[in-house]
Amino acid sequence: MTNRNSQALAKTRSKPNGVMKWMGAGLVLIAATFTSATIARSETIIKAHGFSDFGELKYPEGFPHLDYVNPDAPKGGEISVAARGTFDSMNPYSRKGRAGALSNTPYERLMAAVDDDPYGAYCVLCESLEYPESQDWVIFNLHPEAKFSDGTPVTAHDVVFTVKTFLTDGLPSFAQAVSKFYKSYEALDDHRIKFTFNEGIPRKGLISQAGASIAFSKKWFEANDANIKEPRLESAIGSGPYIPVEVEAPRRIVYKRNPDYWGANLPINKGRWNFDRIRVEYFADPTASMEAFKSGVYNFRRETSSLSWATAYDFPGIRDGFIAKKELANGDLPPSYGMVFNLRRDKFADPRVREALQLMYNFTWTNETLQFGLFAQRNSFWENTDLQAKGVAEGLELEYLKSVEELLEDKSVLTEPVISAHESSNRQLDRKNLRKANKLLSEAGWEADAAGVLKKDGKPLEIEFLSSQPAYDRLIQPYIENLKRLGIQANYNRVDPAQYTNRERGFDWDMIYDGYVNGFEEGNGISQRFGSEDAEYSLFNPSGYSSPAVDALIKKMLDAKTLDEMQAAVRATDRILRAARIMIPAWYNDTFWVAYYDMFEHPDKLPPLALGHLDFWWYNAEKAAALKAKGAL
Template sequence: MQPSRPAKARVKARAIAQRRKIPTTLLAFPLFLIALFWMATALFAEEKIIKSHAYAILGEPKYAADFEHFDYVNPDAPKGGEMSTWTQGTFDSFNPYSLKGRAGALSSASIERLMMSPADESGVRYGLLAESLEYPESRDWVIFNMRPEARFSDGTPVTADDIVFSHELLMEQALPSYREAISKLVQKVEAIDTHRVKFTFMPDVPRDGLISQVSTNPAFSRKWFEENNMRLDESRLVQNLGSGPYVLDTFNVNRNIVYRRNPDYWGKDLPVNRGRHNFDKIRIEYFTDNNAALEAFKGGVYAFRLEQSALTWATQYDFPAVQNGRVIKEEIADGNLPISEGFVFNLNRENLKDPRVREAISLMYNFEWTNESLQFGLYSQRHSFWENTDFAATGIPEGAELAFLRSLGDLIDPAILTEPAVMAHTSGARQLDRRNLRRATQLLQDSGWEIGDDGKLRNGDGQAFNLEFLTDDPEIERLASGFVDNLNGLGMNARLTRVDPTQYTNRTRARPREYDMIFDQYGTSLVPGLGYQQQYGSEDAYVSNFNPAGFADPGADAIIEKLIASKTPEEFAVTTKALDRVMRAERFIIPTWYKSNHWVAYYDQYEYPENMPPYALGYLDFWWYNADKGQALTDAGAFQ
């Protein structure tokens, strides 16, 4: 007679116990042990560790672990020459992480991060300081395996301890909005060994976006900060020691800054860097305004311009160097999500809290007249925070978006469920559109503002409606002047105040904010990310520099939670459309214009890859210098 299966199991278990010295008393429960075994197996399976060279928020990375270079670069691009360009304003610091001072252009060029983003994918990170990362399926933590060869520019190694120090420094001295956001997400950062650093996340926060967030933490040198007694929250004309390809070379305050390529840069042969960082030097010239900068460009003071002014682009690029071919003027396709920029209300101002008032003010901006009269018809009207993409809200909500909006219940205005998404209004050919003027007047009356005997808007207490538009940009001053005139035609005491860059910085960063309206922008993305909470979340609304309106809305908060947690492009599209719809209904920014091309002009000594990526122009990154052409221009006296 053959023993039964349980009997066989007991015999086998006793044999194992004798070899491993397992107490035989436990063997009275063989089925219990089997159950424990399967439970342990299941737990182990749940904690499967994922290890990869890249991390994608949605979908899969484009490039495999053994890729040689990004598709859009020229891996054989020559090294050498100088890229020279310009910027407007002033600088008195090389520390971009502080609210104090005005940091010089490219002040963060020396700082690298654990991972980097390519220019042909959205929401994907590839290893830079870290050669790989590993994390459980739960994403409760992530370990970055750092490259042992990574070095700061002084030759000292970049270690896990430096990453821990960098996190601690940011949490102590970085911008308040950053500290408050990260403190709720990251529980602990620890160096496991010299080249492995572990981020453990808070137990009760969504995991989506956390790995991507910490992968872009800057890497500072503990040794340099401590030996030099430096702080991250101070203004100073000393650049933070970093590990990047460029270091500060020379500077003249408020005149120019020169960075030089570090010939001993540790990462020059990495696949993520092949074909990049091709210039020996990058020089930035400072000018007080666009006109002075353009004249300097014509005279050969610098060699590359990324033009932002439609007036300048349309009327002032017919000078001799363009005509004889020394300067190339061209438009290069821009596949980026259009910037959500426009006239931003300070929602903390009492007279701007009513959305009817904000709608009335917005009706006084005439895009059609501005574009044709001041911008030469070169722009398109922006409506959405996700303009020109499949993520923009359109028409009346339906399908999955409608179901999601309904699930929010009382957190949103019920009208959002039945009315089309708010679109930018249209206007006539004249600067002041009479139809919109009448509509705006009615909206103001409905919200308690009446035209007094003096022709000025006044509330029930007899107070006039004062509105200051603040700017430091002469181009915005030019484009907003007609808008301000129309506001005065509506009965407001509206004025446009142009201040110097330092005053502008101080007033826009002050809390409470010291402006009624400014021209500013909001960031959105083609993938989920924690940045939405800083841009649009209620908790940081008062302190965040990324939320110039101070926008705060419980419905938007609930949508952002779901948006960040999106697992598929379809889920992301539902949440972006819902958030877009809710924010547009609040009218905290008057949408203005956008364009789908980069406007560039440069002396014919620069070249770029034939296969340009959609998400970056890359003139400071993967363009290169043609030495023969540069010498010919120099011999011809093109440069000063």
């Protein structure tokens, strides 16, 4: 877990193409009149149990439970999972250190997303929210019974303290982006907190941003002289369903379900948080992790390596039926990961250089030879969704592109089909692409010397690919070899996780395997990923890409009144990003690969947006007893 992801407090949810419908009753509107001495008109105040920028919420007020859970799921048992590397902190929001897996689990948000309503957020710590039609402000009314794990009440003062803490001492990429949204945030009383938004800021996404705020115990932080800037192995108390009870850095973390969890009977929580214990075991490398799974050191494994999935699951536990091996559908929007160029480096300034480097990556050969043909190649930044640009721009999407025509670096996006990943042969080095790459580099001023080394102004083209993952060795090294055949002085440098984290945060790299986690509904958070104002410091924008044309389209997303308007603006942006060639799109998988000792169960139909094994799966005590009787555990 990286601090960059743990501080993405307003996580957007993605929507599979054609899966979700507008359905169910939505926001409960309680008409009231709000009169202000400073304005001459009155506004209707909306009071609701959740919020959506587009259309109605799926779940109406008073819903009994989420559709995808088993509300009668038994409680009990332990599920254990693996993590790689080490950790030295249980503070997931610090500016230093490497946070332990699931270390943000103890903390709840005012509102939370669910896994079958990609546009909605529902009250958790709050029991309701109120806001005017203008969305100039929002008030969250906290559950009076909400309590931290030590039994003390969660108050609006704790939320104010937490927001201030994040905006003062949180990661700069978060604090600088979010602080400009709020004119003020204040506790109206012990159970009501009001956020007032700054003028001139688009209102779309602001209520969801405020609703994503978590609650620290102000009393605990003051009593322990703690802050979120520094790593620490003692976890701050939270109000969530799990609390850490064993922390053995750098080997193990155990979380225990809080038997006195205040929110256990909330409709949004029924059928969830079913395991008594969640244990995380750390391993130095994938081989040790796999062997530990075979011997039962941990009991649930999510596989991400195609090599392992194809070759490593023929062992007695599988053959004897003790371990289930499954491929489960994953309808979530795949993260747009790949080989990212650090555009802060002058060597990558010319798009022809980036295109040449793209041409030297052979997805076809890599997938068939090294990944057993198990992956698909990603093209879009919003792959397999209604937000993915396709063919030639038309309709509202074309209209939006024409509105920024003077700002476009590559005007071919107006008339040409959207750029897709290049095709390659089934040989590691595709000579046709090699010739294209040579031509592009020559046009950009790079010429080979007598030794075949590409140089410009007497300086060689040097590229370091930085990594901390051993699993990438076999996938990246062939790409490095192809770059060398082009005359580039390329090297692959794998460092330890702590060094990688420091270099990543400091943008001290040429290329890394990273990317962008986008959402099916794009709001203010997209500025942190692709906006010019945040490009230099935002950890959510690893390439450092910026474009005035994209800035203008982001404004159209934020001003969108309908889903169609938002989607058209995103598709136009997708088209520009793909033409800019800010990264080499790599592989993606539309299934979850899982293996587990056959004592866990899940609802027959999983939600489209999550696997949920630590959320709404449960433990079957009879199956566990049978496995123990057979000596499998």
